[in-house]
Amino acid sequence: MNLALREALRAFRRAPMLSALSVTTIAFSLFAFGLFGLVALNLGSALAQIEERVEVRAFIASGTSPEATAAVVGDVGSFPEVASVRFVSEVQALDRARRELGEFEDVFEAGILPASIEVRLRDGFRDPESVRSVSKRLEVYDFIDDIRYGEEWVEKVYRLRNIATAAGLSLGLIFALVAIIIISSTIRMAILARSREIRIMRLVGATNQFIRGPFLIDGFLKGLLGGLVALLLTWVTFEFVGQYVVQATFFGTRLAVVGVLAGALIGLLGSAVSVGRHLGKV
Amino acid sequence: MIRFTHVGKQYPKGDPALDDVSFHVNRGEFVFLTGPSGAGKSTILKLIYVDTRPTYGEVRVAGQSSVTMSARQIPALRRRLGVVFQDFQLLEDRTAEQNVAFALEVTGTPPTQIGPRVARVLTQVGLAAKATALPHELSGGEQQRVAIARALVNDPLVLLADEPTGNLDTRTTRGIFQLLRDVNARGTAVLMATHDLALVKSLDFRTLELNQGRLVYDSGAQRHTTADELDRPGAGPDVRDGDAP
Known part of the structure; x- marks a missing residue:
């Protein structure tokens, strides 16, 4: 474990540009998802407020x-x-x-x-x-x-809510999917850059499990960092919009933590899939 | 220790890479593998370190059979082999000693043992003074010595060398070759793929010659013991080859 962590950190030090690029890509795809989530969250709570008046x-x-x-x-x-x-x-x-x-x-x-x-x-x-x-x-x-009871009005609010829910879910899924694809290809690129290292590890008799370790940590850390940067970017945008455009609600602590962890999880899974593909040969 | 029995290898595209190849290599032997490019030399080495599996036939290495070996058993087998390439395959961001230590670290060697073993093997290849140099600070011959040190640090049964001198000038080639002979003299078998015919002909070592995937010549075939005797545990090094000039 100790060695795996050391190797993972070495990857950051050895290729700082590539690592920064990965983190940035992850951050921006999660940022887009975060902005969308923020809009959905606020639309949802606005609709809920209207509904409460039924x-x-x-x-x-x-x-x-x-x-x-x-x-x-x-x-x-x-x-x-x-x-x-x-x-x-x-x-x-x-x-x-x-x-x-x-x-x-x-x-x-x-x-x-x-x-x-x-x-x-x-x-x-x-x-x-x-x-x-x-x-x-x-x-x-x-x-x-x-x-x-304002029949027409109730029906309109209800229909609006249904549309908003369906649109939110499908758009959210698409955004999440795009984020996952971008993040895993970024990570695959990082792993390809280290294929020589993987090759040598295999050659000297490292087990697949051992080879996987550093890459999983690497993917997890990049996802985590990307998630944190995305949260920061979303928050800055939110503050800016709040100041100049419209007051809104930000994610609660729990949702923010879940978002960042989702980034880390995508990084971890992306790494697992990419390394697995690399090791699948023979 | 290494035995090919009617081995064929067909890659998805093109002609067969190997076609019905049979031979065996004893403990402690020094064997040249020759033939033109594309004759199947690298494929034979890959089959030995299980980078690929035969399409038909059986490859036995150190008691393990390509027919029955599971993917999980491959790392353990590779720890008993050393492999060296034409392009050295060193990690550019690590010093000579770190490159050698890498082979021990990834196989879970206790950290206290790593330092002394790395120092010993670097001394053996004559690079003790350059232990802290990065690969780009070393000459081609020195880089190959690091690669050989890495291959030897796990005390392998056999050193597989795929065109180890292909990128080196004649003088450096002689030095590397001498090193391989020293390694062999200590009891490690060496299987060296090369198309340097001048080198092969100047020495009376056993030679396997390949052409278009077929084994066309085995200089040691008539002098060899039977396969049964070869598999006997503790079969000693072939003294004749070890002493050859």
């Missing part, structure tokens, strides 16, 4: 007793799809309208806005079908006048 609003006929209303709130609160239920009285509705639309303050008179219950849905139940089924169950109560 709610069903049921307007209550005036003169309904508070007991009946309280009973509905209790019933609806126990639906499995429902996250929260809130009762908005006539007075509260009026207050809110005046607050939100200050310049029309005088237009609103007491009693003009009906009381309502606002139903927010749990994550995963914000698709058009669940929303429709919840509102159907609300229709049963005869003191409920009208139900609104």
Whole structure:
């Protein structure tokens, strides 16, 4: 192990240009992937925020007793799809309208806005079908006048999310694939440059396992370094965009660590495949 | 110790590289392998150090058969062979002693043994004074001595030399050849491929001559013991060849 590590580091020292080139190539392909991931992450969280606003609003006929209303709130609160239920009285509705639309303050008179219950849905139940089924169950109560949930809007958000998910997954796969291809060919190049060394090792009777060691460490280190540089580049870009274009969210620590480790893993696997091919002869 | 039995080798393209070749080499023998370029000399050496396998027939080396040997057994066999090439095959970024030590390091020799063994073998090839020189600081003959030292450091049964003097001038060639004879005199068999006919003819060593993949002449054939006797453990060096001028 000690010797393998020494040999791997020797490769860095002996061919600093080639090693730097490998690390840079890995860094840039992961950087492209990282930027894409950042866009996907932010689009996803923006969509999630919009989705959170999906709610069903049921307007209550005036003169309904508070007991009946309280009973509905209790019933609806126990639906499995429902996250929260809130009762908005006539007075509260009026207050809110005046607050939100200050310049029309005088237009609103007491009693003009009906009381309502606002139903927010749990994550995963914000698709058009669940929303429709919840509102159907609300229709049963005869003191409920009208139900609104912005049907068109819900469908649009839902469709947008589906498209974004599909596009994100397929683009992400393509980006990852391109990164893997670039990284493994970079590593194969580095190994080809050392084929003489491999040849001599074989000639003097080194086992394949022994020969593999330094190359695996080499690939792992290059992938790790490339991943770190890519993370740095992504972060710098993110800061720049945040300052001049739009505020966004960066990867969480766990995601960042996973990204860097993915780079190291690709380096390791790329090396394993390339050395394996080299050793496969005979 | 080395025995070819009706060996043929066909590479994917072209004519057969070897065609029904049979011969054997005893412990401690010195054998020339001659013939024009492309006659199959290198292929014979490659078959011995298992860089390739025969298409048909059997190659036996140090008790291992090409028919039954698994890929995992190859490294162990190679540690008992030393190989030297025309282009030396040294690592350019390592000193002479590091190049020699490399052969011991990659085979898991305890570090404490490496230094003394490298020093001993470099002295044997006459390069003790240049142990810390890089290959490009050495002459061609000196580089070949380093390569020979590397081949010898594991105390091989046989030294395989593929045109070891092909890149060297006449005077240097003589020096390298003398070194190979010294190596042989210490009991290591030497199998040397060369197309230097002048060198071969000036000496009375056993000669195997190849042409277009066929063994056309074996100067030692009639004087040889049977294959059964050759495989007997502890068969001694062939004194006649070791003492030849």
